[in-house]
Amino acid sequence: MSVQSIVLLSTLAILCLWSIAIYNQLVALGNRHKNAFAQIEVQLKRRHDLIPNLVETAKGYLQHERETLEAVISARNEASAALQAVTASNIDPGAVKNLSGAEGLLGSALGKLNVVMEAYPDLKASSNMQQLSEELASTENRVAFARQGFNDSVMGYNTYRQSFPNVLIANFFGHREDASLLEFEDSPQIQTAPSVKFS
Amino acid sequence: MDFFREQDIARRNSRLLTLLFGIAVLVLIVLTNILLAGALFFQDMTASRAHDTGLEEFFYSVNWRLFFSVGGVISGVIGVVALFNWLRFSQGGSTVAEALGGRRLPSATTDPFERRAQNIVQEIALASNMPVPPLYVLDEERGINAFAAGVSPADAVVAVTRGAMVQLTRDELQGVIGHEFSHILNGDMRLSIRLAAMLRGITFIGDVGAVLLRSTTRARVRRRSGSKNNSEAVALVLGLGLYLIGLLGGIMAGIIKSAISKQKEYLADASAVQFTRNPDGIANALKVIGGYTPGTLVHTARAEELSHLFFGQVKHRLWSLFATHPPLDRRIKRLDPDWNGEFTARRPDHAALEPNLADEMGMPQASRALAAAASITTMAAVEFQDPPAATMDVSIAATTPELAATVLEDAREPLGAMSLVLALLWHADTAEAQAQAVQAAEIPGLEGMVAQRGRELAALAPELKLPLIEMCLPTLKGISATQYERFKRLLLQFIRADQRIDLFEWCLFQLVRHYLDPEFTRIKPARPRYGALAELDHSLAIALGTLAALGSEDTAQAFARGAEVLNRPLQLPPIAELGVQPFSKAIDQLASAYPLLKVSILKALASVAAHDGRVCPQELTLIKAIAAVIDCPVPNHMLPTGAP
Numbered sequence: 026m027s028v029q030s031i032v033l034l035s036t037l038a039i040l041c042l043w044s045i046a047i048y049n050q051l052v053a054l055g056n057r058h059k060n061a062f063a064q065i066e067v068q069l070k071r072r073h074d075l076i077p078n079l080v081e082t083a084k085g086y087l088q089h090e091r092e093t094l095e096a097v098i099s100a101r102n103e104a105s106a107a108l109q110a111v112t113a114s115n116i117d118p119g120a121v122k123n124l125s126g127a128e129g130l131l132g133s134a135l136g137k138l139n140v141v142m143e144a145y146p147d148l149k150a151s152s153n154m155q156q157l158s159e160e161l162a163s164t165e166n167r168v169a170f171a172r173q174g175f176n177d178s179v180m181g182y183n184t185y186r187q188s189f190p191n192v193l194i195a196n197f198f199g200h201r202e203d204a205s206l207l208e209f210e211d212s213p214q215i216q217t218a219p220s221v222k223f224s
Numbered sequence: 225m226d227f228f229r230e231q232d233i234a235r236r237n238s239r240l241l242t243l244l245f246g247i248a249v250l251v252l253i254v255l256t257n258i259l260l261a262g263a264l265f266f267q268d269m270t271a272s273r274a275h276d277t278g279l280e281e282f283f284y285s286v287n288w289r290l291f292f293s294v295g296g297v298i299s300g301v302i303g304v305v306a307l308f309n310w311l312r313f314s315q316g317g318s319t320v321a322e323a324l325g326g327r328r329l330p331s332a333t334t335d336p337f338e339r340r341a342q343n344i345v346q347e348i349a350l351a352s353n354m355p356v357p358p359l360y361v362l363d364e365e366r367g368i369n370a371f372a373a374g375v376s377p378a379d380a381v382v383a384v385t386r387g388a389m390v391q392l393t394r395d396e397l398q399g400v401i402g403h404e405f406s407h408i409l410n411g412d413m414r415l416s417i418r419l420a421a422m423l424r425g426i427t428f429i430g431d432v433g434a435v436l437l438r439s440t441t442r443a444r445v446r447r448r449s450g451s452k453n454n455s456e457a458v459a460l461v462l463g464l465g466l467y468l469i470g471l472l473g474g475i476m477a478g479i480i481k482s483a484i485s486k487q488k489e490y491l492a493d494a495s496a497v498q499f500t501r502n503p504d505g506i507a508n509a510l511k512v513i514g515g516y517t518p519g520t521l522v523h524t525a526r527a528e529e530l531s532h533l534f535f536g537q538v539k540h541r542l543w544s545l546f547a548t549h550p551p552l553d554r555r556i557k558r559l560d561p562d563w564n565g566e567f568t569a570r571r572p573d574h575a576a577l578e579p580n581l582a583d584e585m586g587m588p589q590a591s592r593a594l595a596a597a598a599s600i601t602t603m604a605a606v607e608f609q610d611p612p613a614a615t616m617d618v619s620i621a622a623t624t625p626e627l628a629a630t631v632l633e634d635a636r637e638p639l640g641a642m643s644l645v646l647a648l649l650w651h652a653d654t655a656e657a658q659a660q661a662v663q664a665a666e667i668p669g670l671e672g673m674v675a676q677r678g679r680e681l682a683a684l685a686p687e688l689k690l691p692l693i694e695m696c697l698p699t700l701k702g703i704s705a706t707q708y709e710r711f712k713r714l715l716l717q718f719i720r721a722d723q724r725i726d727l728f729e730w731c732l733f734q735l736v737r738h739y740l741d742p743e744f745t746r747i748k749p750a751r752p753r754y755g756a757l758a759e760l761d762h763s764l765a766i767a768l769g770t771l772a773a774l775g776s777e778d779t780a781q782a783f784a785r786g787a788e789v790l791n792r793p794l795q796l797p798p799i800a801e802l803g804v805q806p807f808s809k810a811i812d813q814l815a816s817a818y819p820l821l822k823v824s825i826l827k828a829l830a831s832v833a834a835h836d837g838r839v840c841p842q843e844l845t846l847i848k849a850i851a852a853v854i855d856c857p858v859p860n861h862m863l864p865t866g867a868p
Contacts, residue, residue: 035480057353058353060353064350064353067351072738092522110263141839152336155336156339158337159339159340159343160343162394163340163343163344163346163347166347166398167346167347167350170347170350170351171350172349172501173351174351174352175353177351177353177498178353
């Protein structure tokens with residue numbers, strides 16, 4: 026074997042190994058962001074499971090706030106149904122839109138309940154309630170973090186896929202499209218400042 | 225703060241530094257190789273004595289095959305040493321956490337602080353898209369610190385100190401845990417263990433040089449021959465060269481390693497912001513640490529060895545070049561550029577800092593304290609194989625039931641605990657002076673209580689005094705710093721009321737001081753100074769002699785027994801010379817011994833106490849106090865058996 030062929034062969038081998046490494050990294054990053062999406066679902070469900078406990082605990086103290094409590098329960102039931110619809114329809118964009126609308130309603134109902142609870146120091150001080158509100162705060166964080174984690178990993182995947190020379194290998198081996206970021210369906214609501222009315 | 229940019233910078237810097245580290249190792253190997261080849265060449269040349277020396281000659285005559293095989297051998301040796309160290313340190317995360325005294329939190333914990341910490345770990349796991357690691361807590365540590373351990377995300381664990389769990393708000397703790405997750409995600413533990421292993425490989429070259437140097441100089445001294453032995457001279461130069469390469473290389477590599485570690489900390493801070501999207505959380509946590517008296521110090525013995533894992537610097541470092549963490553204010557500035565330089569002062573919440581283990585075991589506090597009091601004495605009895613003591617009536621409650629109830633109640637609230645400790649020093653003869661001192665001390669509610677308790681406790685059996693003190697001390701952590709200041713002054717006035725200090729008073733004061741001072745002031749641990757028992761003979765003789773004179777009927781024999789355990793030819797000092805003052809001085813000197821010596825000193829003390837087959841409460845109190853002063857606290861079940 027001549028020196029040239031040895032050089033050629035070893036260069037080829039190195040290139041081959043390099044492409045394999047890039048490909049594997051692409052697969053790992055791709056799976057990571059898919060897993061991240063599943064997590065959002067899990068956390069939403071966790072929130073739906075917590076709310077009946079919260080209402081049950083609050084009931085004893087909030088005799089005169091039946092309306093607020095009922096609003097929370099019905100918002101929770103709707104959101105829960107919407108989540109099931111999303112899972113059943115295999116992440117259909119329309120169902121996702123419904124879900125985020127229902128989640129928005131649930132969030133505002135919970136916000137109202139929080140304001141009401143401020144007026145009942147006994148309730149806030151009860152250890153049961155403190156435990157529940159810690160769990161709820163944690164769940165809110167988890168929903169937010171799961172979304173954010175999803176977007177971060179999508180960004181990681183896209184950046185890796187688009188940079189050179191990874192982009193050549195990605196296009197060749199079926200990682201042709203960027204993953205899309207999860208956007209809030211309720212972005213217009215978030216962007217408008219909340220209005221406060223005094224009547 | 226643009227955390228993605230910060231992360232990129234930190235990543236690039238640490239990659240460059242790692243490259244530099246690799247180059248440094250290579251250069252060192254080549255240097256060692258040249259040195260060895262040179263030594264071989266000169267030996268050859270002097271053997272044949274054919275030519276003049278010359279650089280050109282050197283290059284011609286170097287046997288390149290030999291040169292490379294020597295290089296291979298050196299790299300191989302460094303590699304083996306590095307591999308050995310890598311295997312030694314790369315244990316699973318849970319092993320490391322347990323070695324540092326961590327307790328794994330059960331997933332169904334009910335303690336609100338533990339619950340919160342566990343929730344946060346799960347949240348950050350979501351934000352960083354990683355599996356949820358087990359959470360450990362270091363119950364004994366009141367400093368604010370945390371660490372991640374384990375070489376891969378699969379076996380990684382996160383641990384926080386009790387101080388961090390209790391003193392930080394939810395957002396701050398989130399920042400701290402996010403920081404630790406970054407270490408796991410970026411494989412920082414793996415990198416730092418690798419670097420440490422390589423560093424060990426480099427210093428190994430220096431060790432070989434030192435051995436060579438010592439053996440040749442020794443051989444010279446032995447022979448004392450005038451004849452110049454060339455191979456000996458070459459070995460000497462070779463040894464010196466290797467030693468210098470190892471030393472300088474070690475220093476250089478150490479500095480690079482610490483620079484990498486600092487970059488990794490910046491990266492982790494930026495990642496914590498990425499996970500929480502809340503720069504205030506981690507910045508505030510750092511500010512709280514800056515203003516918190518116990519700081520980030522962690523006392524566990526092995527903490528120093530694993531210092532690179534922690535959230536903040538574990539020990540104070542004089543030379544920041546080798547520190548594993550960047551200075552606190554620089555870290556805060558990066559997170560919060562508008563920072564005004566002020567730390568957040570947060571007073572330790574003592575009640576919450578005590579882990580609530582009793583409730584978990586389903587045991588009410590009072591009966592637990594009683595059980596502890598009982599166990600202290602029985603334990604001593606069993607450990608020292610002491611038949612008469614085993615029949616000793618052990619619980620306070622059993623002797624005087626009505627006293628027990630009030631005393632136990634008092635011991636659990638700060639004012640009561642203060643009055644109990646003072647009451648132990650109360651004496652009918654000096655009652656007047658002591659009452660005046662209490663009035664002058666301006667601690668509201670204390671007057672009257674002390675004298676009354678003093679009269680009640682006058683009849684207290686001596687073996688119950690130590691358990692009583694030990695019950696009061698944790699409660700006293702709850703008083704304020706000014707109150708402690710006054711209490712300590714009052715304590716001294718009580719002790720000096722009769723114009724003399726006896727041994728029990730000394731013990732009580734030392735126990736209080738050593739248990740409580742770290743709570744209220746920053747303590748600099750004593751630097752170990754004495755490496756051999758021989759340097760401490762005088763102090764050892766006084767310590768053993770005092771203890772022997774206290775308990776045994778046969779002082780000389782008990783003393784001889786202790787000297788035998790230490791394996792030192794000690795002379796028993798005249799009994800008249802043994803006073804509290806020389807004793808106190810002696811113990812202070814013992815405190816500067818190396819930690820391993822302290823254990824054998826305590827063993828010797830225990831064997832003196834147990835010499836006559838009976839350990840009296842005074843002896844036990846004295847040993848406990850000495851252990852506290854020399855900063856080598858021994859739990860009761862660890863006291864060595866003193867079987868003669």
